[in-house]
Amino acid sequence: MTTHAVQLTAVSRRYGAGGTGVTALDDVTLAFPRGSFTAVMGPSGSGKSTLLQCAAGLDRPTSGSVRIGGTELTGLGERRLTLLRxxxxxxxxxSYNLLPSLTAEQNVALPLRLAGRRPSRARVRAALAEVGLAGRADHLPARLSGGQQQRVALARALITRPEVLFGDEPTGALDSTTARGVLALLRALVDDEGQTVVMVTHDPVAASAADRVVFLVDGRVHDELSAPDAETVAARTVSLESRTATGAVAC
Structure with a gap:
């Protein structure tokens, strides 16, 4: 078993061709150690979501290598890639992406059903209990608050016990109190269960829950912070945004 849950090597992603093409990622080499919590930040258009999608196998890089554990993703066919995901x-x-006609329990069980496995009701309810929703199994999403819906989405993502949990602004639609609860859950998953978490966020407070923050600018890794605190992350973010606006950032 490798020490890294995810490895990107010289990954580039370009959309379109010729003079109208856009390079979203530009020769990115980055590793996410097992059992770590990494936040990815950067100005708008810096390539954060593209990085996450390529790392998770939701998008294919134009060039470079993406590995989950010891498995190379970039050469897999669509069926094998879907099974791996x-x-x-x-x-x-x-945006949670819950199915409105399914209960919380049914939403959580969905990944197992899609994989052709019969979900154990006890296992699904244990996943809901893990995110603090033991009494909400039979509720439809419309009867749940935003924070509760995000917790259902988190339980759904964890039901297969994934090697890596990716989050694309998972607290962005939540109020500050609810967001802190979701971040505490993510932090506990890393500390208590050795889960690997990679999260895109624009919020310095959310980023401060991570072990490190990776900053992207113009599709490239520009900087990192270890053991971040919210004030330092906020200052670094403001600095990058102001330098980007004046064209002063060199990657």
């Missing part, structure tokens, strides 16, 4: 990758979106 279902078995080894969890993804949490800002």
């Amino acid at each position: 279902r078995a080894r990758i969890g993804f949490v979106f800002q």
